[in-house]
Amino acid sequence: MSTTAIIINLLALGCLVFALARDRGRTKQAMGVAVKSFVRILPAVFIIIVIIGLLMAFAPPEVISRLIGEQAGFGGLLAIAALGAVLHIPTLISFPLAASLLQSGAGVASVAAFITTLTMIGAVTLPLEIKELGRKMAFLRNGLSFIIAVIIALTMGAIL
Numbered sequence: 001m002s003t004t005a006i007i008i009n010l011l012a013l014g015c016l017v018f019a020l021a022r023d024r025g026r027t028k029q030a031m032g033v034a035v036k037s038f039v040r041i042l043p044a045v046f047i048i049i050v051i052i053g054l055l056m057a058f059a060p061p062e063v064i065s066r067l068i069g070e071q072a073g074f075g076g077l078l079a080i081a082a083l084g085a086v087l088h089i090p091t092l093i094s095f096p097l098a099a100s101l102l103q104s105g106a107g108v109a110s111v112a113a114f115i116t117t118l119t120m121i122g123a124v125t126l127p128l129e130i131k132e133l134g135r136k137m138a139f140l141r142n143g144l145s146f147i148i149a150v151i152i153a154l155t156m157g158a159i160l
Contacts, residue, residue: 041090048093052100065105072107077157080110081150084117085142088124091115109157116149 019027055064068076089097098111121142122129129138 041093044090044093048089048097052097055097056100056104059104061104064101068101068106068110070107070109072110076107077110077113077150077153080106081113081117081146081153084114084149085121085146086123087118089118091119094118107157108160109153112156113149113153116152117146120145120149 016027019030066072068080072079094115098115101111101114102108123142126138126142129141133141
């Protein structure tokens with residue numbers, strides 16, 4: 001376990017002890033909510049683990065590197081950004097997938113595009129956005145979000 005993980009866990013444990021000392025009832029209630037939330041996302045976690053396993057089994061690192069690695073260029077970046085825009089994966093669950101993609105040869109810019117479009121663009125929720133914001137505003141928001149996500153990804157790729 002890394003030093004950072006140890007520090008974060010000790011900090012979380014300290015906060016839990018502090019919360020228990022301050023108000024035992026509310027802390028138990030909050031822990032109950034946390035356990036229910038954890039149980040609710042557990043199936044999604046298992047699905048993502050299976051998807052990552054299948055991805056690693058059927059797409060060797062050379063293929064991932066060729067499709068969304070540094071040598072894939074701007075086309076690979078746009079492809080993974082579009083994939084992130086249409087997928088409906090909880091952001092918390094997508095981070096292990098992103099780490100696996102990086103370890104398999106995906107470029108930093110491509111993974112940044114994937115995570116950014118995943119969180120900023122809602123292709124699945126577009127009908128609700130159209131209903132609430134209007135057609136023009138919903139498409140404008142999603143289009144600008146896509147452009148900004150690509151700019152963020154290119155910036156991350158240049159920096160890292």
